[in-house]
Amino acid sequence: MALHLPINAECNIQCVFCSSAGRNGDFSVAKLLKDIDADTTGHVQVSGGDPLLRAPAELLEILAHCKKKRKVVELQTNAVLVKQYDPARFKLIAKLTDFFNVNFSAHTAELDFAVTGAPDGFVRRVESVKYMVSLGTPVRLTYIVCKPNVAHCADFVDFVARELPGVAWVQFSYVKGMGRAKGNDSIIPRFEEAAGPLNKAMDRLKQLGLKYEVDHIPPCFVREHLDCHVDYRKMRAAMPGIHLAEKQKTAECDGCSLREHCPGPRRDYVEVYGGLHT
Numbered sequence: 001m002a003l004h005l006p007i008n009a010e011c012n013i014q015c016v017f018c019s020s021a022g023r024n025g026d027f028s029v030a031k032l033l034k035d036i037d038a039d040t041t042g043h044v045q046v047s048g049g050d051p052l053l054r055a056p057a058e059l060l061e062i063l064a065h066c067k068k069k070r071k072v073v074e075l076q077t078n079a080v081l082v083k084q085y086d087p088a089r090f091k092l093i094a095k096l097t098d099f100f101n102v103n104f105s106a107h108t109a110e111l112d113f114a115v116t117g118a119p120d121g122f123v124r125r126v127e128s129v130k131y132m133v134s135l136g137t138p139v140r141l142t143y144i145v146c147k148p149n150v151a152h153c154a155d156f157v158d159f160v161a162r163e164l165p166g167v168a169w170v171q172f173s174y175v176k177g178m179g180r181a182k183g184n185d186s187i188i189p190r191f192e193e194a195a196g197p198l199n200k201a202m203d204r205l206k207q208l209g210l211k212y213e214v215d216h217i218p219p220c221f222v223r224e225h226l227d228c229h230v231d232y233r234k235m236r237a238a239m240p241g242i243h244l245a246e247k248q249k250t251a252e253c254d255g256c257s258l259r260e261h262c263p264g265p266r267r268d269y270v271e272v273y274g275g276l277h278t
């Protein structure tokens with residue numbers, strides 16, 4: 001469980017799966033600090049848009065307030081702007097951050113362009129992640145599994161092992177049917193289409209001894225990786241959270257041996273495909 005805290009709506013890239021597209025709200029520093037004060041989870045996900053587009057002094061103030069309140073601070077970014085940031089300021093950001101969560105959803109520049117629409121985003125993100133790793137703050141890479149990249153999950157693992165040593169862990173996060181992906185079957189793959197490539201990728205991560213997680217695809221599609229399944233772990237620990245509201249079991253779940261520790265598929269997935277296996 002965590003407080004998801006978007007601090008701006010602007011972004012420098014245009015991911016096909018962006019769940020925050022069209023989001024707006026009160027992003028004043030005063031409101032954000034109030035939200036942090038009211039948090040009971042102890043974990044704040046500072047998000048956007050891309051938070052690095054926020055005025056640096058304001059971003060630092062928000063992060064410093066999180067630390068003052070003893071929160072675990074996760075900074076979510078596409079990382080494209082990191083190497084253009086003032087280095088002294090970025091080092092301060094890294095010091096105030098417990099881990100970076102980098103949206104990294106391709107293993108080649110061509111695929112990255114197809115997913116993000118940013119012509120030079122891939123090269124810049126690779127440089128940025130190497131730099132972030134060198135600063136010592138843990139870096140998680142989040143691969144949003146969507147139709148354009150679903151076949152390449154294992155290629156991504158090979159790429160990370162080869163090019164980005166030092167990354168703390170990889171998360172495969174199934175695209176949410178929100179924002180640009182809402183109701184869009186050209187962005188949301190069927191679970192059955194994704195299961196093969198995802199299981200192959202996680203088998204490889206296991207062989208390589210790299211830490212990983214998987215989220216938003218039901219456990220029945222990744223049975224060999226339940227220990228790394230985010231919702232399965234949460235439900236075994238009886239944790240409350242948004243997973244319970246955004247997912248719901250279907251008639252296909254009757255009799256499933258995993259149902260006690262599964263919230264079911266995302267409702268926005270069922271809206272597109274009608275059920276788990278249809």
Ligand code: SF4
Pocket residue numbers: 218219220221249250252253256257258259260262263264265276
């Ligand atoms: S309860 Fe439903 S969604 Fe969950 S693992 Fe079982 S069949 Fe899959």
